[in-house]
Amino acid sequence: MYAGIDIGSRTIGFVVVSGGQVTYSSIADTGFEPLNTAKNLLTGKYNRIVATGYGRHAARSAFAHRVVTEIKAHAMGAVHIFPSARTILDIGGQDTKVILLNEHGAVIDFQMNDRCSAGTGKFLEVMAAALGYPGIEDFNAAALAGDNGIKISNMCTVFAESEAVSLLHRGIPREDIARALHASVVERTAGMLRRIGFNPPLVFTGGVANNGCIITLLEEKLGTEVLIPPDPQLVGALGAALAAQNDSAVG
Amino acid sequence: MNNYQEMWRTLGLNMEAHDQLLQVLPPTYHDVYLTQANRPQGMEYFDFVVNEIHGLRIQELQEHKKAGGKVIGAFCVFVPEEIVRAAGGICIGLCSGVEIGTAETEKVLPRNICPLIKSFMGFKLGKVCPYFESCDIVVGETTCDGKKKAFEILNDYIPVHVMETPHMKKNRDRRLWLEEVRDFARVVEKATGHTITADNLAKAVQEVNNKRRALQRLAELRKQDPAPISGKDSLLIEQIAMYDDVARFTAKVNALCDELEEKIKAGQGVFPRKTPRVIVTGTPMAIPNWKVPHIIESSGAVIVAEELCTGLRYFENEVAEDGQTKDGLLENLAARYLGINCAVFTPNTGRMDRLLQLVEDYHADGVIHCALSFCDPYAVEANRVEKTLKQHNIPLLKIETGYDQEDSGQLKTRVEAFIEMLG
Numbered sequence: 001m002y003a004g005i006d007i008g009s010r011t012i013g014f015v016v017v018s019g020g021q022v023t024y025s026s027i028a029d030t031g032f033e034p035l036n037t038a039k040n041l042l043t044g045k046y047n048r049i050v051a052t053g054y055g056r057h058a059a060r061s062a063f064a065h066r067v068v069t070e071i072k073a074h075a076m077g078a079v080h081i082f083p084s085a086r087t088i089l090d091i092g093g094q095d096t097k098v099i100l101l102n103e104h105g106a107v108i109d110f111q112m113n114d115r116c117s118a119g120t121g122k123f124l125e126v127m128a129a130a131l132g133y134p135g136i137e138d139f140n141a142a143a144l145a146g147d148n149g150i151k152i153s154n155m156c157t158v159f160a161e162s163e164a165v166s167l168l169h170r171g172i173p174r175e176d177i178a179r180a181l182h183a184s185v186v187e188r189t190a191g192m193l194r195r196i197g198f199n200p201p202l203v204f205t206g207g208v209a210n211n212g213c214i215i216t217l218l219e220e221k222l223g224t225e226v227l228i229p230p231d232p233q234l235v236g237a238l239g240a241a242l243a244a245q246n247d248s249a250v251g
Numbered sequence: 252m253n254n255y256q257e258m259w260r261t262l263g264l265n266m267e268a269h270d271q272l273l274q275v276l277p278p279t280y281h282d283v284y285l286t287q288a289n290r291p292q293g294m295e296y297f298d299f300v301v302n303e304i305h306g307l308r309i310q311e312l313q314e315h316k317k318a319g320g321k322v323i324g325a326f327c328v329f330v331p332e333e334i335v336r337a338a339g340g341i342c343i344g345l346c347s348g349v350e351i352g353t354a355e356t357e358k359v360l361p362r363n364i365c366p367l368i369k370s371f372m373g374f375k376l377g378k379v380c381p382y383f384e385s386c387d388i389v390v391g392e393t394t395c396d397g398k399k400k401a402f403e404i405l406n407d408y409i410p411v412h413v414m415e416t417p418h419m420k421k422n423r424d425r426r427l428w429l430e431e432v433r434d435f436a437r438v439v440e441k442a443t444g445h446t447i448t449a450d451n452l453a454k455a456v457q458e459v460n461n462k463r464r465a466l467q468r469l470a471e472l473r474k475q476d477p478a479p480i481s482g483k484d485s486l487l488i489e490q491i492a493m494y495d496d497v498a499r500f501t502a503k504v505n506a507l508c509d510e511l512e513e514k515i516k517a518g519q520g521v522f523p524r525k526t527p528r529v530i531v532t533g534t535p536m537a538i539p540n541w542k543v544p545h546i547i548e549s550s551g552a553v554i555v556a557e558e559l560c561t562g563l564r565y566f567e568n569e570v571a572e573d574g575q576t577k578d579g580l581l582e583n584l585a586a587r588y589l590g591i592n593c594a595v596f597t598p599n600t601g602r603m604d605r606l607l608q609l610v611e612d613y614h615a616d617g618v619i620h621c622a623l624s625f626c627d628p629y630a631v632e633a634n635r636v637e638k639t640l641k642q643h644n645i646p647l648l649k650i651e652t653g654y655d656q657e658d659s660g661q662l663k664t665r666v667e668a669f670i671e672m673l674g
């Protein structure tokens with residue numbers, strides 16, 4: 001029994017593997033005390049625990065045996081699910097990463113967004129609230145139904161929010177604004193992918209990979225299919241669990 | 252510790268601000284330096300120097316001044332310290348590696364300018380640096396536009412002599428630079444009241460060369476695996492090289508090297524054998540800017556060389572000692588200094604060749620390019636570095652960061668991921 005825990009800014013994912021198979025998984029909101037939330041997720045006895053995510057070092061001092069970065073964890077997790085993966089796009093609560101793999105699934109390059117939340121899950125959440133959608137799912141569904149007519153020119157979360165609100169005041173249909181906001185995230189993401197020189201197959205992980213509108217727009221923009229794992233939010237934790245299992249295999 | 256309050260007051264320091272500065276330093280130093288495992292004994296001296304950074308050394312400068320000597324400050328490794336020494340002066344590298352007096356500084360400088368420039372202006376305006384306050388003149392250079400223009404403003408507060416450093420290495424640039432070196436000699440003669448002669452210049456050249464040789468010896472030892480000394484300690488020594496007493500510093504570095512040679516013979520090191528080895532390159536890291544090296548070495552890699560001005564660029568070339576006349580020696584000096592691979596040169600292919608050579612000589616697994624935010628020369632040149640390293644399949648991580656700590660978490664993730672990639 002090998003456990004992997006991914007302590008992100010928004011959610012904490014937990015995965016247990018045994019013999020290369022996932023035997024248990026769970027997910028929780030990070031909350032105000034990430035370490036406590038994390039500890040509560042550990043329900044059994046594990047031979048080894050590997051932590052990843054921004055809270056990995058805190059977990060290392062508290063209970064984990066080792067840490068790996070989100071980059072490595074996502075790479076290991078994604079390759080486990082899609083062995084042919086050559087590029088991984090991970091959009092989480094507060095950052096976006098692009099990871100390039102070689103034909104053996106090893107990381108050869110990566111990029112992370114800068115210090116702001118533009119283009120991340122947080123960005124979409126703020127916009128859903130600004131447009132008055134009760135939840136992120138309603139926002140996604142509306143965006144799928146919206147038209148492509150308009151463009152949001154600001155990438156900064158704060159300015160994009162006021163831009164969206166003023167469009168609303170000018171009587172632009174809400175769905176169209178929702179669509180434009182999704183398109184702006186895709187625009188930014190596609191730029192990052194192109195800058196690093198991505199290769200297909202492309203695997204999309206992290207919370208935003210549950211967003212059907214982003215997937216559709218991304219596939220259109222890149223002209224390639226985007227592979228989505230069954231639980232995109234748990235890929236990091238899966239990778240960490242696999243790292244724990246590998247540790248024992250070598251020593 | 253001695254009580255230096257009186258000395259600081261006489262120097263005109265802003266005591267309150269200075270206290271604040273001193274309060275940040277020791278804890279940082281403790282966390283970054285004193286917690287390292289298996290540190291060589293010889294580091295004791297350098298710890299002592301840092302501990303006394305505003306104490307003993309400043310006292311020495313004051314004694315020197317009382318005896319009629321002059322102190323000259325510099326911000327760049329282009330300023331030939333040999334000339335200052337020949338005329339009996341002391342040359343001090345002014346550090347500027349910490350954000351200070353930001354509000355004051357932003358009254359005279361734009362907000363979006365490199366932290367190094369902001370920092371030296373902040374040191375002066377805030378009156379917190381006893382080195383700065385000990386200087387009779389400071390020497391600027393025209394390496395980058397930001398500095399060039401900032402020196403005009405700095406001149407409102409302290410006399411600044413600016414050397415025109417060329418941006419190319421053609422023959423006419425060499426002639427220009429030689430003229431600048433000769434001018435500088437005249438400026439120093441006037442400031443100190445001492446004549447520079449073939450004899451005192453030859454002696455100064457030799458002394459400074461000895462310092463460079465000691466640093467080269469240290470650098471050479473770092474080719475070993477396991478690494479006998481950490482990159483952080485090496486950087487610290489290189490930073491201290493710019494302001495400590497030349498002869499004493501040289502002796503201490505050599506003593507440290509003796510110890511390291513013993514350790515190497517015994518197969519001992521500060522990191523386990525096969526620890527991933529990286530080379531750091533980019534904008535110089537002035538004391539106490541240890542952020543990136545600390546992140547690297549606490550993430551499971553060892554820094555084996557610094558292709559920086561606070562590193563190899565400072566000591567790798569020696570001045571030819573064969574000059575018989577004062578003019579001959581000045582020519583040798585000018586030639587040595589123009590060999591520096593600063594990113595303000597175009598083209599700067601020497602830096603690319605040097606990096607490739609270093610990766611090979613030091614058995615490095617990867618290179619981390621670190622440019623200060625808004626440092627155009629290095630941030631842009633990162634593209635050339637990337638191209639060169641890619642052609643040779645050498646992994647590279649590019650970082651741009653300032654003196655703030657806000658991005659530490661993200662930097663740590665990127666550096667760790669890079670090291671995982673090497674391992």
Ligand code: SF4
Pocket residue numbers: 326327328329394395534535560564591593594595
């Ligand atoms: S990088 Fe260039 S300008 Fe800066 S210290 Fe080095 S030589 Fe001088």
Ligand code: SF4
Pocket residue numbers: 365366367368394395396397398534623625626627628629
């Ligand atoms: S070369 Fe770069 S770091 Fe140095 S002063 Fe100019 S902009 Fe700043």
